[in-house]
Amino acid sequence: MSNLFKDIYSQEFYDQLSEIMLVTIPSFDKEAFTQLIFNDNFIHYELKERMTHTAKVLHHFLSDDFEEAAETIKQFIENLRAAGINEKSIEFMFFPEYISMYGIDHYEESISAFEFVTQFTSCEFAVRPYILKYKEKMLAQMVLWSKHPSNKVRRLASEGSRPRLPWAMALPSLKKNPMPIFTILDTLKNDSCEVVRRSVANNLNDISKDNPDFVIETVEKWQGCTKETDALIKHASRTLLKQGEPKTLQLFGFDSKNIMLSNFDILTPNVKIGDALEFSFSLTNQNKTCKKLRLEYGLYYKKNNGDLSRKVFKISEREIEPNKVYKINRKQSFKLITTRKFHTGIHQLSIIINGQESQIKNFKLVR
Known part of the structure; x- marks a missing residue:
């Protein structure tokens, strides 16, 4: 078959x-x-x-x-x-x-x-x-x-x-x-149908790529209407959130003030094609109240011409308690797939907190 x-x-x-x-x-x-x-x-x-x-x-x-x-x-x-x-x-x-x-x-x-x-x-x-x-x-x-x-x-x-x-x-x-x-x-x-509401969210996400202000204004108008509409506008804002658009982050309550990133370490500095990149880092909330974070990492893939091209991957959205250290470990597969061709050499990895990128580190992809 x-x-x-x-x-x-x-x-x-x-x-x-x-x-x-x-x-x-x-x-x-x-x-x-x-x-x-x-x-x-x-x-x-x-x-x-x-x-x-x-x-x-x-x-x-x-x-x-x-x-x-x-x-x-x-x-x-x-x-x-x-x-x-x-x-x-x-x-x-x-x-x-x-x-x-x-x-x-x-x-x-x-x-x-x-x-x-x-x-x-x-x-x-x-x-x-x-x-x-x-x-x-x-x-x-x-x-x-x-x-x-x-x-x-x-x-x-x-x-x-x-x-x-x-x-x-x-x-x-x-x-x-x-x-x-x-x-x-x-x-x-x-709409009573989730599939229809999801289509509305996807339409708005399309619009955000050319007219971000239109979508931000729509989010402000619709926010708080119903639980379902709140889920819709969150999905509709995924591109703006990934871009770290400040107003959008604020609308959804993300705040990275006094959040400390530490111990960022690439555990596999040489990664074979077919294996996985492993990395870890820690976060500390130095505020007196809980903070809502959107955690992502940016992977800079080496292209055929030698340039690097970033792709952002989401880790999680979470609230972190005050004065508590959170240790995060992640893997990123380099298994061969039909939708991406890997090129050996220096790649880069960064941590992104509420749209803000920091501490870019190198690793090497090898055969």
Whole structure:
């Protein structure tokens, strides 16, 4: 069994899909569909390419009239549900991809399709070209979706309007000015569904990267509303907290005045690739009251060109009692992973207390 994510698009998947297609379109030609799917390039397609390819092949078997095609997709989904087939990952996102590819000039029909389809598989990527083309009308529609009975449609309102949604096209106008989506976020901040509230937090975190003051003002407005909203704004502020933004740290009660860092020691000054860096340090609260701390460390990885690039890792958030010494020990793995290439040589490590970095030390990565 393959461990590659792209192999969710497998022979087994398309066989199952074909069986439901036959129920939906009696004239469906399974053999022709299979031949078109598994062309000479299929094995080389990555995940997104396979998703797009599936939408394009599907187009051969649907009406050229988009309204009719959209109705067939809805019936297809109904038949999948009737067969007890639900999305396990993101394998059915070729449906919204189809809408985005072939419905962009059919606004009303696309809106109806998105509202239906997103309750089966998320349309967060597919709505973004519509925001670019029909900005005011589309954002007004998303305000309506933010009040929809389905939590999946409500989530689409927030997730689809994220200015920096990962793996999706950016929304430049919303990166520049996020105010047009504030109504959506404000409507959803107390949503009964945690997944929706988490989407609002992620949207605000996106915004913080281009408009930090907007998010800080929102945190001030929403802080203390409910326990759930407090959790939302904390998650929304994670980038600002990691950056050590002073106002944000203050809003969440972090205070490092008279906190003493001592005995910072790298226990493994030479680390082999595949092993772990080990380090320790101590903290003392020299105040007469408890202090709330956000503890992190910065790891300066050596890049291919010899420069160092810092990545911040969170240790914990904690309150420390007055006149008490806390000893912290940590390990950082250098096990080989696909998402990072390690380069031997001098690396650096620092301790970060409430966003303030101190005592950078060297260690060496070796083979």
